[in-house]
Amino acid sequence: MTLTDSALVRACRGQDVPHTPVWFMRQAGRSLPEYRKIRESIGMLESCRRPDLVTEITLQPVRRHRVDAAILYSDIVVPIAAAGVDLDIVPGTGPVVAEPIRAEKDLDRLRPIAAEDVPFVTESVRLLVGELGATPLIGFAGAPFTLASYLIEGGPTRTYTRTKAMMYGEPGRWHALMTRLAGITLSFLRTQIEAGVSAVQLFDSWAGALSESDYREYVLPHSREVLAGLANKDVPRIHFGVGTGVLLRAMADAGADVVGVDWRTPLDQAVKQIGPGHAVQGNLDPAVLFAPWEVVEREARRVLDQGRAAPGHVFNLGHGVLPETDPTVLTRLAELVHEVSGSQ
Numbered sequence: 055m056t057l058t059d060s061a062l063v064r065a066c067r068g069q070d071v072p073h074t075p076v077w078f079m080r081q082a083g084r085s086l087p088e089y090r091k092i093r094e095s096i097g098m099l100e101s102c103r104r105p106d107l108v109t110e111i112t113l114q115p116v117r118r119h120r121v122d123a124a125i126l127y128s129d130i131v132v133p134i135a136a137a138g139v140d141l142d143i144v145p146g147t148g149p150v151v152a153e154p155i156r157a158e159k160d161l162d163r164l165r166p167i168a169a170e171d172v173p174f175v176t177e178s179v180r181l182l183v184g185e186l187g188a189t190p191l192i193g194f195a196g197a198p199f200t201l202a203s204y205l206i207e208g209g210p211t212r213t214y215t216r217t218k219a220m221m222y223g224e225p226g227r228w229h230a231l232m233t234r235l236a237g238i239t240l241s242f243l244r245t246q247i248e249a250g251v252s253a254v255q256l257f258d259s260w261a262g263a264l265s266e267s268d269y270r271e272y273v274l275p276h277s278r279e280v281l282a283g284l285a286n287k288d289v290p291r292i293h294f295g296v297g298t299g300v301l302l303r304a305m306a307d308a309g310a311d312v313v314g315v316d317w318r319t320p321l322d323q324a325v326k327q328i329g330p331g332h333a334v335q336g337n338l339d340p341a342v343l344f345a346p347w348e349v350v351e352r353e354a355r356r357v358l359d360q361g362r363a364a365p366g367h368v369f370n371l372g373h374g375v376l377p378e379t380d381p382t383v384l385t386r387l388a389e390l391v392h393e394v395s396g397s398q
């Protein structure tokens with residue numbers, strides 16, 4: 055059930071709102087002591103498969119910060135683990151794939167998935183929708199390019215050399231891999247929507263490694279497959295990446311209702327690039343939260359001002375909450391966004 059009257063969904067649709075909705079990417083986990091306590095005795099992936107824990111961890115930042123949306127506690131690699139890939143999330147590093155996918159035969163290790171392969175997701179979303187009441191729940195997935203980079207490299211990378219080697223050197227294999235990933239991602243998002251999320255975000259976190267022309271040729275058709283496949287679902291689709299200043303228009307063209315912008319591009323400039331008809335999400339630099347409060351306030355007011363250039367604005371950071379962030383600053387920031395935007 056989409057909460058169509060919530061500030062989040064209304065802003066995504068460019069409708070008027072009582073205040074600018076605010077939530078924080080990576081608000082669940084990381085910076086919260088109550089999260090770290092739960093995780094003392096259980097691994098990351100295991101915790102994602104426990105609906106009782108998923109529910110508790112997803113609710114923690116909503117209780118604390120009074121944000122306008124919850125984001126499902128999970129990870130972008132959860133659906134590819136369900137598809138049959140042996141992987142783990144290593145603390146401090148990120149996803150590590152035991153046997154990277156590089157040769158033609160490796161593609162067969164990536165099976166399609168259906169709702170039955172992720173029953174814990176359906177159950178978690180149902181429990182959360184019951185607990186959250188009027189607060190919308192955001193579902194999410196990793197976009198095919200970002201997932202492909204982990205699968206091909208075997209873990210995080212700075213250079214994307216093996217990923218690009220396949221993209222340029224073996225375009226047939228590249229597109230076959232991206233097609234499989236698009237299918238998995240689409241199925242995973244549909245499962246979340248059918249269970250009751252009110253919006254979805256497609257994280258193409260690492261797409262900023264590409265030029266616009268390469269993005270349009272090698273990536274956009276596959277992200278479009280995912281986003282277009284959700285068009286009839288009546289939930290807003292947010293599309294986000296880091297360092298994507300030159301890709302914003304292309305990421306909107308892929309079929310997003312809302313384009314997520316990192317801190318490098320001012321929102322009013324982003325709106326000019328994206329063109330009419332799209333809301334924006336962002337974009338306070340997560341590192342600003344380590345500066346004195348006066349600086350946080352000044353920067354947050356600037357983001358709110360620049361966000362007025364769009365038909366709708368969802369306040370967020372320009373990327374995820376950094377683990378060392380003081381959670382009390384996040385609470386104060388959410389309050390400030392409500393105050394400033396609600397009094398205009």
Ligand code: CP3
Pocket residue numbers: 078079080081082083084093098125126127128129130131143144145146147148149194210257259374
């Ligand atoms: O936003 C939320 O709070 C919901 C939960 C969420 C997690 N991962 C939990 C998580 C979301 C939306 C993600 C998405 C994700 N995961 C992305 C896209 C967003 C982004 O940051 O660009 C990416 C690239 C990943 C892959 C990933 N998972 C990395 C690089 C890491 C290690 C770095 C880190 O964040 O600690 C993870 C692990 C991870 N995913 C943790 C959490 C809470 C930390 C694990 C731990 O506490 O041991």
